[in-house]
Amino acid sequence: MSTIAVYVAYGFSVALALLFVYLFHARWYWHVLSVLAALAVGFSPPISGWTGLSRDVTYGAIVLFLLVWGVAEPFVHRFHRHAHGAPGHA
Numbered sequence: 001m002s003t004i005a006v007y008v009a010y011g012f013s014v015a016l017a018l019l020f021v022y023l024f025h026a027r028w029y030w031h032v033l034s035v036l037a038a039l040a041v042g043f044s045p046p047i048s049g050w051t052g053l054s055r056d057v058t059y060g061a062i063v064l065f066l067l068v069w070g071v072a073e074p075f076v077h078r079f080h081r082h083a084h085g086a087p088g089h090a
Helices: 003-023 028-043 053-071
Strands: none
Touching: 003 053, 028 053
């Protein structure tokens, strides 16, 4: 697997996590659970019989997705405008 494929997989994982943070408004505890799940996946032993670079990239993409989705919430929604505060809203 080439280095560019690893960068594409990780970039797609980060972009997807940021898109989900922007589109879906989950409660704060889901983001805390996401960070804890990322740590659990990152520190868990690998599945037996699955070795090589594909395992590393898959685990890395999952951990990166969960971490970015969990940590990015306060930063993304700081700039996101909500309709309930707009003038003229009933």
